[in-house]
Amino acid sequence: xxxxxxxxxxxxxxxxxxxxxxxxxxxxxxxxxxxxxxxxxxxxxxxxxxxxxxxxxxxxxxxxxxxxxxxxxxxxxxxxxxxxxxxxxxxxxxxxxxxxxxxxxxxxxxxxxxxxxxxxxxxxxxxxxxxxxxxxxxxxxxxxxxxxxxxxxxxxxxxxxxxxxxxxxxxxxxxxxxxxxxxxxxxxxxxxxxxxxxxxxxxxxxxxxxxxxxxxxxxxxxxxxxxxxxxxxxxxxxxxxxxxxxxxxxxxxxxxxxxxxxxxxxxxxxxxxxxxxxxxxxxxxxxxxxxxxxxxxxxxxxxxxxxxxxxxxxxxxxxxxxxxxxxxxxxxxxxxxxxxxxxxxxxxxxxxxxxxxxxxxxxxxxxxxxxxxxxxxxxxxxxxxxxxxxxxxxxxxxxxxxxxxxxxxxxxxxxxxxxxxxxxxxxxxxxxxxxxxxxxxxxxxxxxxxxxxxxxxxxxxxxxxxxxxxxxxxxxxxxxxxxxxxxxxxxxxxxxxxxxxxxxxxxxxxxxxxxxxxxxxxxxxxxxxxxxxxxxxxxxxxxxxxxxxxxxxxxxxxxxxxxxxxxxxxxxxxxxxxxxxxxxxxx
Amino acid sequence: xxxxxxxxxxxxxxxxxxxxxxxxxxxxxxxxxxxxxxxxxxxxxxxxxxxxxxxxxxxxxxxxxxxxxxxxxxxxxxxxxxxxxxxxxxxxxxxxxxxxxxxxxxxxxxxxxxxxxxxxxxxxxxxxxxxxxxxxxxxxxxxxxxxxxxxxxxxxxxxxxxxxxxxxxxxxxxxxxxxxxxxxxxxxxxx
Ligand SMILES: Cc1cc2nc3c(=O)[nH]c(=O)nc-3n(C[C@H](O)[C@H](O)[C@H](O)COP(=O)(O)OP(=O)(O)OC[C@H]3O[C@@H](n4cnc5c(N)ncnc54)[C@H](O)[C@@H]3O)c2cc1C
Numbered sequence: 011x012x013x014x015x016x017x018x019x020x021x022x023x024x025x026x027x028x029x030x031x032x033x034x035x036x037x038x039x040x041x042x043x044x045x046x047x048x049x050x051x052x053x054x055x056x057x058x059x060x061x062x063x064x065x066x067x068x069x070x071x072x073x074x075x076x077x078x079x080x081x082x083x084x085x086x087x088x089x090x091x092x093x094x095x096x097x098x099x100x101x102x103x104x105x106x107x108x109x110x111x112x113x114x115x116x117x118x119x120x121x122x123x124x125x126x127x128x129x130x131x132x133x134x135x136x137x138x139x140x141x142x143x144x145x146x147x148x149x150x151x152x153x154x155x156x157x158x159x160x161x162x163x164x165x166x167x168x169x170x171x172x173x174x175x176x177x178x179x180x181x182x183x184x185x186x187x188x189x190x191x192x193x194x195x196x197x198x199x200x201x202x203x204x205x206x207x208x209x210x211x212x213x214x215x216x217x218x219x220x221x222x223x224x225x226x227x228x229x230x231x232x233x234x235x236x237x238x239x240x241x242x243x244x245x246x247x248x249x250x251x252x253x254x255x256x257x258x259x260x261x262x263x264x265x266x267x268x269x270x271x272x273x274x275x276x277x278x279x280x281x282x283x284x285x286x287x288x289x290x291x292x293x294x295x296x297x298x299x300x301x302x303x304x305x306x307x308x309x310x311x312x313x314x315x316x317x318x319x320x321x322x323x324x325x326x327x328x329x330x331x332x333x334x335x336x337x338x339x340x341x342x343x344x345x346x347x348x349x350x351x352x353x354x355x356x357x358x359x360x361x362x363x364x365x366x367x368x369x370x371x372x373x374x375x376x377x378x379x380x381x382x383x384x385x386x387x388x389x390x391x392x393x394x395x396x397x398x399x400x401x402x403x404x405x406x407x408x409x410x411x412x413x414x415x416x417x418x419x420x421x422x423x424x425x426x427x428x429x430x431x432x433x434x435x436x437x438x439x440x441x442x443x444x445x446x447x448x449x450x451x452x453x454x455x456x457x458x459x460x461x462x463x464x465x466x467x468x469x470x471x472x473x474x475x476x477x478x479x480x481x482x483x484x485x486x487x488x489x490x491x492x493x494x495x496x497x498x499x500x501x502x503x504x505x506x507x508x509x510x511x512x513x514x515x516x517x518x519x520x521x522x523x524x525x526x527x528x529x530x531x532x533x534x535x536x537x538x539x540x541x542x543x544x545x546x547x548x549x550x551x552x553x554x555x556x557x558x559x560x561x562x563x564x565x566x567x568x569x570x571x572x573x574x575x576x577x578x579x580x581x582x583x584x585x586x587x588x589x590x591x592x593x594x595x596x597x
Numbered sequence: 598x599x600x601x602x603x604x605x606x607x608x609x610x611x612x613x614x615x616x617x618x619x620x621x622x623x624x625x626x627x628x629x630x631x632x633x634x635x636x637x638x639x640x641x642x643x644x645x646x647x648x649x650x651x652x653x654x655x656x657x658x659x660x661x662x663x664x665x666x667x668x669x670x671x672x673x674x675x676x677x678x679x680x681x682x683x684x685x686x687x688x689x690x691x692x693x694x695x696x697x698x699x700x701x702x703x704x705x706x707x708x709x710x711x712x713x714x715x716x717x718x719x720x721x722x723x724x725x726x727x728x729x730x731x732x733x734x735x736x737x738x739x740x741x742x743x744x745x746x747x748x749x750x751x752x753x754x755x756x757x758x759x760x761x762x763x764x765x766x767x768x769x770x771x772x773x774x775x776x777x778x779x780x781x782x783x784x785x786x787x788x
Contacts, residue, residue: 350702
């Protein structure tokens with residue numbers, strides 16, 4: 011999570027100190043001057059019109075200055091708030107995307123492996139962390155945690171679990187109540203487009219275990235409110251804070267930004283965990299209904315992970331690493347095979363009619379991040395960065411550093427199988443043979459693949475095409491060109507030349523001729539959202555006339571106008587919104 | 598003094614190609630420090646980089662002609678115990694970015710792919726170069742956020758682990774943490 015502005019973790023590392031509990035024994039990763047940050051410098055970075063990424067998009071240019079200022083001012087206090095609520099941070103290392111180029115501002119959250127899981131002591135068992143068995147995930151941690159010994163001490167593990175569980179633990183300890191299995195649909199405003207927002211309406215929407223049918227429950231239960239009425243209306247005495255995430259899982263809303271992303275075959279990240287309504291633009295839709303304005307709607311286009319081709323194949327949940335053991339694993343059925351970018355040279359990728367559409371090797375390459383002249387990479391070596399300098403985006407520099415392959419766009423393009431009115435581009439398939447399996451060591455067995463419509467195997471290519479057409483939920487047309495594509499490909503291999511996509515320049519070409527033949531799904535993933543409700547510096551939602559909607563706050567991926575990735579954005583927004591909402595006079 | 602030490606580190610069948618290649622790879626790696634979890638090379642890394650670039654001409658000029666006949670990574674050049682140690686070091690220092698399968702698929706999905714460190718693609722990219730060159734390159738550039746932060750013994754253990762994952766046979770002797778001796782061992786994709 012990247013914050014900054016001279017936050018307590020930057021200060022700690024700058025002084026070369028350990029954390030208060032003395033868990034960190036590793037030396038600081040960053041040089042002290044890279045940690046010499048201030049609110050003003052952070053604000054300057056977040057409003058830097060001049061920086062461009064390697065796709066020649068500008069990430070900070072369209073940020074709302076008021077939002078950026080408020081975020082910068084509240085970042086140090088938010089870091090302290092998190093530390094005070096059992097969140098432990100590793101050494102600072104680099105900066106998370108959208109956090110500015112001038113200083114190091116990112117630190118991971120960690121827990122220490124131990125004999126018991128104890129949030130107060132900062133320990134977690136290997137089983138709960140998901141590191142005891144590479145093929146099991148726990149109910150405690152939906153993703154297996156990562157080893158971050160080097161930036162803490164031996165035995166340190168990290169991922170969002172070390173952030174979310176401590177905060178949940180602390181909230182439950184303080185008496186916060188949770189009403190789960192409930193989906194908010196509408197805001198209640200005094201008049202349709204005027205007056206205060208005084209509450210929300212929410213529907214009962216339980217999730218059940220896909221195999222046992224059991225009601226899914228939260229890991230901890232203390233503080234849960236057992237309320238099963240179909241619809242409840244909840245009155246808000248001080249305010250409603252919308253924190254329901256973005257629109258990455260709502261194809262209709264997504265298509266505002268990129269029409270081809272109306273294709274429902276392509277999900278958002280974490281679909282098994284988040285369920286069918288995850289990232290469905292709830293806040294944006296409800297906000298629009300009471301007159302809210304939108305902001306930063308083009309900013310989805312200038313962040314490298316917004317949409318990309320995942321290197322995890324053979325599962326619908328192609329972004330995450332969940333294994334059996336977590337109660338929502340059944341919703342995905344398979345963990346998927348993460349082949350990395352390098353794995354894309356082992357197969358041909360075909361579209362819904364079985365035709366190749368791009369150089370496979372370049373397909374998964376994500377548009378790289380922000381760069382500035384003289385910089386080998388970004389964010390990097392921030393001390394040399396000169397913010398708001400016209401040279402950062404002069405065309406000679408852009409020509410020099412531009413590095414985007416447009417493979418994703420080829421994957422989303424209409425093709426022979428696209429039918430009006432939607433012209434869906436359809437699913438994508440990695441096609442390979444037994445020889446490739448032996449070359450790579452890919453494990454085509456459960457839990458990596460399963461009979462869930464995202465992996466197929468057959469003795470002939472024709473049979474493989476038939477199985478895909480019959481077995482995949484979004485395969486709307488037959489892969490009628492697949493057999494001829496493979497024949498053509500084998501001819502290219504024999505000739506050592508791929509006249510269609512010039513792949514021979516990037517990797518060796520391998521024939522596909524030894525049965526059995528395989529197909530793994532390739533997923534375009536829309537990971538996160540950068541457009542949403544317009545808010546002011548207090549996180550109050552603003553309407554189409556530029557007036558605050560009283561009693562309504564929003565933060566995180568639900569809001570637009572602030573192109574900052576992930577957790578840093580939402581946590582500071584929550585801190586700001588909570589502070590101001592708590593100060594409202596009770597209605 | 599320092600230059601001739603590095604000369605030996607980098608020597609192999611084709612010293613010039615090797616040295617230039619290391620340099621190109623440093624640049625290449627720096628170009629890959631991208632997007633979400635891009636790392637910020639430290640001041641130390643920067644000075645190492647500058648050092649590496651300025652060193653190139655002397656390194657080429659000062660090559661040592663009396664190198665022993667090169668051996669191969671297939672000759673049982675590491676022990677199982679060393680690879681096991683390397684596995685632990687790898688998990689802490691390298692695994693997050695290069696993945697638990699060493700295939701360049703990071704353990705953290707928020708991170709972009711990295712070069713594989715084992716098997717066909719890795720062997721193809723390093724074919725014909727020496728383990729000495731690999732050690733020099735790794736020390737100069739890795740871990741990306743703090744290059745040079747492991748001991749030589751740890752780097753070499755990780756290399757032993759990489760070879761074991763690439764199905765090279767273990768032997769009776771450990772890979773030495775000595776770049777000069779590693780320069781005599783050539784990486785070959787096939788036995
Ligand atoms: C696998 C993965 C790895 C990531 N790694 C990182 C990382 O390393 N660093 C980083 O900074 N970011 C990371 N991110 C991104 C980061 O997690 C998100 O950007 C961030 O969580 C968004 O926060 P939010 O509060 O806006 O929304 P969310 O975290 O999405 O929370 C929204 C909540 O609202 C609930 N909800 C939604 N709709 C409704 C409704 N109608 N009624 C009731 N409840 C509803 C959802 O169930 C959810 O609990 C990662 C994301 C994923 C999926």
